[in-house]
Amino acid sequence: MKLHNTLTSKTDDLQPLNPPKVTVYTCGLTVYSQPHIGNWAAYIYWDVLVRSLKAIGYDVVRVQNVTDVGHLTSDEDSGEDKMEKGAKREGLTAWNVADKYIKIADHEAYDLLGLLRPDYMPRATEYIPQQIAFVEELEKRGFTYTIASDGLYFDTSKLDDYGKLAKLNIEGLQPGARVAYKGKKNVTDFAVWKYSPEGQKRDMEWDSPWGKGFPGWHLECSAMARALLGDQIDIHTGGIDHIPVHHTNEIAQTEVITGKPFAKYWLHNSHIKVNGTKISKSLGNVYTLQDITDKGFSIEAYKLLILSSHYRTEGNFTWAILEAAQNRLNNYTRIAALRHQPLATQLSKQADFEQAALLIKKSLESDLNTPQALAALSETLAKIEEIGLHESQVAPFNTYLQSVRDILGIDLLVANITDEQRAMIKNRKTHHQAKDWEESDAIRSELKEQGIGLADTANGTVWYRL
């Protein structure tokens, strides 16, 4: 498996720390509002990553956290906690907001998108003792300092290699838009523990050796990754936006304590744009899965749209592009339905399904080249459409479709029609042969209402799902 590693800026061969085990940590959602299609794009890619690793034979242990506290509205450690802000907006407590969006996200990810559930999905609020212990260790090593009535901060100047992931130019940060928060020793310093504002009661706050408050956002990933996966992990994934701050700070904290490289491979997905520009609330182009189904498109088509571009490419979303993906998917399912309708065609011309499956696997082993994998899938299906499926090839074809589902997460195992529907098709054939077009067409339109389309080909009538 070759993967592009942000840390080395190169596409490296995956060499796990303890093969065949591969540990994967994915930065999860902050559960304070409705997830949008851009959020899901990232998880679709990492889902295929995990599926590919498993297909290769690795024993994957995956953690994906749930950020339910501490994520501020600014990377400057100023501003509000997104959770508390969401609570205010919805007239709920922060705890209720978290529960609400965890439920929604869960439904969308695992019911609608059909992603694989990670082995662990820890909530930051469930790991407060571990986070406090983590900060205590940082403090013991002299990496922290206090800003009165604000919080405990990590002193990034004490690290020689701070910013190695992002290749940060610390000097360059000074004159820019990024203004140092008051009291910080260095612009890049970040909070590991924030105090509850004086005279205010937060929904989420805990006692700590430094006073009542809540953990810094970056801390949770470091603490939970360590608690669940150990001092070192193989692969850490996340959005490209997390490179300069969040992941940089995770590395700083963890490596101070363990003295070892945190993650061996850092994978980052680019963001998908909408209408050629970034997804942003102020631009009003924040779409959800609901919007997709409301327009009559399928969630599976959206997955296909995402996988049609590489995870490191800035993808684009428009309704026209989604329509193209939907058409492509419809063609796939129409051909996949042939698994129930073998023809007495020439066996010698059949596709080599084992080879075809291997082609997909090889593409994904090449830094998760999903567009290339889909091209291979398209070519295989096109061949079946062209020559039909021989009776003896039904089983290999099904095996192939299963591997497509397992590795790409695209389910083309189209269900068979009912006996009744089969009888209707047979009945229509009788009328058709008798040139009784009226009756023949009536049956056809009745089937259409049941979601079954018919095509009279040179080899007879073929059905497909609409």
Next chain:
RNA sequence: GGCGCCGUGGCGGAGUGGUUACGCAGAGGUCUGCAAAACCUUGUACACCGGUUCGAAUCCGGUCGGUGCCUCCA
């Protein structure tokens, strides 16, 4: 201002120093009761300017353009 990414045929989007990516859409044709599908034919792409090379869209430099993070948003 700092850091980064990208520029491929109508749209989306891979890849490679010399060979058809692939998909969607379009055009012409064959077939066909109709419909749908299929099949055949069709686009000879790689921002621009230099350089390296026998040969570059693919490597190097520059120019122009777009876009992202640093601020609500993955």
